[in-house]
Amino acid sequence: MTxxxxxxxxxxxxxxxxxxxxxKDWDVEISYATNGAEGLDVIRAGKGEIVFLDLNMPVMDGYEVLQAVQQQDLPALIIVVxxxxxIKAHERVKALGALDFIQKPVSADAISxxxxxxxxxxxxQGNKADETPMVKVDMRDACQEIANVAMGRAADLLAKLLDVFVLLPIPNVNVLEVSELTMALKATEQSAKVSGLxxxxxxxxxAxxxxxxxxxxxxxxxAKLMGLENPDDINTEIEVMMDTGNVLIGAFLNGISEQLDMKFSQAHxxxxxxxxxxxxxxxxxxxKWQRTLAMEINYRIEDYNIQCDLLLLFTEDSIPTLNYKLGYLLD
Known part of the structure; x- marks a missing residue:
């Protein structure tokens, strides 16, 4: 039975x-949804008996889908991907009725x-999974998913170090001129004062x-979460920035390098x-920057007044190599 x-x-x-x-030999009919609201419509239409569900999505995220399925007693077995x-993300989705959790990027063995x-x-008998419709992927979408996985790695490390839950956005990816960079910083209020690293x-x-x-x-x-005194002191502020930067930048770059199968060297x-x-x-x-591919992630920590933007600005010369590397993921 399909x-x-x-x-x-x-x-x-x-x-x-x-x-x-x-x-490959699983007799399935696959439907796709690009956000949680679409996903719920598919489930209600009886086309989502088993659901592979992302968490960070526009319109309605994965947590909201799980809540709706639970509240409305919809017939769906949900595996979060x-x-x-x-760890707290795992705990929350299981509490909301998810069958299990798989981390991205997915592997055939983990699914099986x-x-x-x-x-x-x-x-x-047969090869049902190969009969699914082709999904078109452009470079921006591919970069956004690469950033999404790297973002999760960085957040997990920060969460473990500080014993907090990091609220994650949908990464914002654009190719733009530096004159457009400020406008691209969607999460940053123009009136807010920031310090930069x-x-x-x-x-x-x-590069x-x-x-x-x-x-x-x-x-x-x-500073309190890090156990530092005198948060207004210049040395404390710089230490907070450096420590946060080491965690987020290092883990994010490692996440990208793993997916693209390459290594990065980092300057001071x-x-x-x-x-x-x-x-x-x-x-x-x-x-310092001209035309650039920019990945922006706005990290926030639940229950604390903590917000920082991480931007990765790739040089224009890097774009052909990125395209080449992404090609392996798209094929």
């Missing part, structure tokens, strides 16, 4: 990877093992700079500016 499967993820690359990793690998464990894998990185054919914008209102809570971090507006900070350093 089983109706739903893959609910805002990333075309993630949907394609998920469909490709399903067991996410780049957010925080979970399906067999719960007795929902029945194999037939910059760290260069380079790999084979790919750029990681920029950490730390909201000034975040220093006090962050440099303080770009303190207690200034984003406009001032970008303007004062604009000669």
């Amino acid at each position: 089983i109706p499967i739903l893959i609910c993820d805002d990333s075309a690359l993630a949907r394609k990877q998920m469909a490709r990793t399903l067991p 996410s780049g957010d690998i925080q 093992n979970i399906l067999q464990e719960y007795g929902i894998l029945t194999l037939t 910059c760290q260069g990185f380079i790999g084979a054919g790919i 750029g700079e990681a920029l950490l914008l730390f909201h000034d209102s975040s220093f006090e809570d962050m 971090p440099v303080v770009l500016g303190r207690h200034c507006s984003v406009n001032e900070l970008i303007h004062d350093n604009s000669e």
Whole structure:
């Protein structure tokens, strides 16, 4: 009997990877949804008996889908597939009725093992999974999914170090001129004062700079979580920025390097500016960047007044190599 499967993820690359990793002889009919609201419609239509659900999505996220399925008693077995690998994320989705959790990027073995464990894998002759419709993926979407997985790695490390839950956004990815960079910082209020840290990185054919914008209102809570005294002291502020930068930038770059199968070398971090507006900070350093591929992630910590923006700015010369590397994921 053909089983109706739903893959609910805002990333075309993630949907394609998920469909490709399903067991080849599994008799399924696959539907796709790009956000939680669409996903619920598919489930209600009876086309999502088994659901592979992302957490970070627009319109309605994965947590909200799980709540709705639980509250409305909808007939769906849900396996969460996410780049957010925080322990508390695992606990929350299980409490909301998720069958299990798989971390991105998915592997065929992990999928097969979970399906067999719960007795929902029945194999037939044929090659049903290959009959699924082609999912088109562009470079921006692929970069966004790469950033999504790397973001989750960085958040998990920060969460473990500080014993907190890190709230994750949908990564914002754009190719833009530096003059557009300030406008691209969606999560940063123009009136907010920030302090900035910059760290260069380079790999084979790919180079750029990681920029950490730390909201000034975040220093006090962050210093407390790190066990530091005198949060208003200049040395404490710089230590908070450096320590946060080491965690987020290092883990994020490692997450990208694993997915692209390459290594990055990192320069020493440099303080770009303190207690200034984003406009001032970008303007004062604009000669460093020209046309760039920008990945922006706005990290927030639950129950604390802590917010920082991590930007990865890849040089224009890096784009051909990125395209080449991403090609292996898209094929």
